[in-house]
Each structure stands twice: as C-alpha cells, then as structure tokens.
Amino acid sequence: MITVSAPGKIILYGEHAVVYGRSCIVTALNCRLTVSVSETEDGRVIVRSPNCKDRRFINSTLLIAEKELNIKHKGLNIETKCSFSGKYGLGSSAAVTVALHKALAALYKVAIDKKTLFDIAYRTVLNVQGRGSGCDVAAATFGGTHRFVTGGRIIRPIDTDGIPIIIGYSGIKGSTVELVGRIAKKFKEEPEKLNRIFKAIGKIVKEAEEALIGRDWKRVGTLMNFNQEYLRDIGVSHEKLETIISAAKKAGAYGAKLSGSGGGDCMIALHPDGISGKCAVSEAIRKAGGEVVDVSPNAEGVRIEKS
C-alpha cells in the first residue's frame, strides 16, 4: 500500500485574471488530503472517499494515469482522508488528483518528476472542469507560494515565510465552474473592460510579489484592497463576503479580499498579529458571521507518507 498526501491552497492575488494569461499568487496550506492505494486482483476499483463526494476527479485520474503513465492495474482499493472540509473551496479536488497520480506512479514504480506530475494532473482537472488555470494543481504539487500563470507557463517560487494571513469562510458555497463560466460570458460581451481590469490586476500581482518579498505588510494589505475592488467590479463578490471583509478592515486588517472564484467560499485578511491566532481581526470575522479557518500558508507540496 502507498499513502500520499497533498496540500490545499488559497489564492492571495490574481484570481480570474490568471485564467486570461495574467499572473496570480497562490500558496499551499497546511491542511492535507491523503490518498491510500493498494492493489487487488479482482478487477474491481473500490473507492472509499467520505469527504470527497465528487468522484469525477478520481475517475478521470485513473483514466489518464492508465493512458499517460501506462499503468495497467488488476484492481485497486482507494481510500481518501481529508483534514479540511470540501465546503471551504480550498482545493480538495486538485489535491486528490495530484495525490492519486503520485500514489499510482509510486505503486507501479513509474518515475515522475514534479513538472510532469503537474502537467498530467492539470490535464486531469481540465478533463473534468473544462476550464481553469491550474494554480490549485501547482500548489498541491509544488507546495510553498508561487507566482503562477495559467497552465504553468510561469511557476515561480516566492519567499512569503511568515505572511500573517487570516482566512475566513463566508458560509456560502460558491461554484468555481459557474463563476468562471460567468466571467467567460462577460469577457465575450465586454472584452475591453475585462482586459483593462485583468491588466490592472496583473500589475497588482507584480507589485504584491515585491511587497511580499520585502515583508512590507502594509503594502501587501493595500494591494489586497485594490485587488478586491476589481473583483467586486467584475461581479464575483457576494454580500456576505463584503460584510466580513469590511468587518476585518474595521478591526485593523491592513487589507482583505475574497479568495478564489468568489460568490461565497473564503476571504483573506492581513494583519501582523494574524499569525498568533489571537487577533481582533479573527474576532471581527466571527462576529460578522464568518468562520475562521485555522490553517497556515507555505505548506509542503505532495509527498509520500508511507510506502
């Protein structure tokens, strides 16, 4: 039996724009999804995945691993465990895809480097979702924090050790596929407006990279606020997210924004005390009806836990 784990992720800047060729900054979180795989002889594939209701990513991984890694099995037992709920939108689908590819490669002794793993896992996710940048796949594969351009055209590590972010869940489940589709429709209707906004977001991402490296938390926060204004402008925010974001800022956050595709899911806020967990901003997020998700950034990428 092989056990492999991969981390969840959160996007610090640049969501949506990244789908249109701009950069985003994504960080891996220390909440992990674990996959255990063992071989059987009865020709059946048994999947036990209580926290991963959406089996399409597992099914698509099996098909692609067979085709691209030339893995021929006689039957498999697959079990997944997740230290975080899929409801948060923290990248459990990408994590299960990356971890399962890695586990299958290890079980059948197929050598696979991280870039190849990223490429096949990204194709697997596209197979299911049809559209997406793959930034979540990059976080699950490489870990750490990266500036990333769609499809992995750029995957550049950024040292953000110690970044004091606080993550709040809005309680509303957003749908990535629906929101990415909505923006694709808008892009067709108003290409100039959206191009202008995505270009501006791309500039924010580049400035944020410098600010992060320089540990200039005030600037890091201000740039989150700028990014949020553009996200609101393209229509992917949500009343509840806005309430929590504004509560976090009133409580002293240097900046706050939604994170991911929007329409619900999570927001992030930045405050120097954020790292301690005892912070007025966390309290304000809770008071505004959000749930503080106790995770930290810059986690390790996919790894073999047991073989």
Ligand code: PMV
């Ligand atoms: O909703 P999430 O956390 O899966 O993030 C989606 C991010 C987008 O930029 C909107 C889409 C993508 O594939 O990058």
